[in-house]
Each structure stands twice: as C-alpha cells, then as structure tokens.
Amino acid sequence: MTSGYRRLHILVEGQSEEIVVTNVLEPYLRGRGWTVSQSIVVTKRSASGSLHRGGVSSWAKIEREIRLLLRNSDLDVLTTLFDFYAFPEDAPGMDSLPAADPYQRVEHVENAIAECVGDRRFVPHLILHELETWVFAAAEQLGWLLPDPGLVARLEADVIDAGGPELVNDHPSTAPSKRLAAYCATFSKTNDGPLAIADLGIEPLRARCPHLDRWLSALDS
Known part of the structure; x- marks a missing residue:
C-alpha cells in the first residue's frame, strides 16, 4: 500500500x-492507494447533446474518449476494461497480430494502443478474452448462485481443456459468453457474473488469470 492517494x-x-469495477476492483485498488473513478465509453453523441454509452464498434470512438479523459491533468493513470474478443479491427495492432500465443497477441495490441495515444499516464488493458473469462475462473462460485448441477463441471472442463480461464477461446460460437449462454439459459451477464467474480475475490482471480495479474502489477508499480 502506498502513502498518499x-x-x-x-x-x-x-x-x-x-x-465489476464498483464491487471488486475499486475496493481492492483503494486499498492499494488509488482513488478510483470510472465511466462507460461514449459511443454516440446526438445533436441534442444526449450520450449513448456501452459497446464499441470502432477504435476512433474509444480513442476520442481516451483523449478527452487525458485532458484532466489531475489524473495520474487512465486504464481500460475492454474485451479483447471482438475488439475493433481498426484498432492499432489488430492488423499485425503475431502468430503467437494469446498472451503475446493481446499484449501486442495493448502496446500498440499505448504507443498510438502517446501519454505515459495511459495504461491500456484488454481482458483476455472477455469479462466472462473471469466468470469461468469463478465457476464454483457461479454454481452457488445458479441451481444447475452440471454447470460447474462444464465450466471447469473447459478451463482444463484450454489451459486456463483466459485461454478459453474467442471463436464467435465458443467464446466464454457464448458458452455460458449455451450452458445456462438463466445466466445473467450483469448480475450472476459480477456476483460470482466478487464471491471468488481478487487474489484468487489474479492467481488464475495471468494477464489480469500483470495488469494489476503494472498499476501497483
């Protein structure tokens, strides 16, 4: 823990x-010396001035929001929480992905994004492969919430087959979110997922998700 926020x-x-930021990450980061704020990316600004938030279709929309936020000189660090799965194809690094393992591929894009923005305060993070990856890491906890006797076994088998929660693949029909929808029709992305992740806790989540762990280590440093 640091002295001073x-x-x-x-x-x-x-x-x-x-x-997930509100219930899991913010309390943890606050204990590490951070004052945390957050916002959902603005994807459309109408002529009337109203804002539409959530989901991303192009890098330009994300970049615009990043640069607006970085105008705040009081901000020490700006970071992101976007899925690597279905990340905009026009984003820096996406057209030059290396023929390598998923960890190297996502870091390649994160590095390209950081270079594009060009501000030392910007520490990009893309979830490998999507937020539901963390739900796979919390399979047992999800089983406490949903009365489906086969759900936990299916999730744990997928994790073993992939070699870890973050390696459950990003194919449109078998990405973590698609598997959860197929395995359990009552699964709620905005309720059950965040609750399971919160029940697991940040330290076990870090232990099971190396890319998440490296991001939080970078923030610590």
Missing part, C-alpha cells in the same frame, strides 16, 4: 464491467 480512472466497455 493517486487518481485512477477506468474506462469500461459496458454495464457488466462497470459493476
């Missing part, structure tokens, strides 16, 4: 990420 803003993709 630093200001951290987390730009998130949608409501589920916002809930």
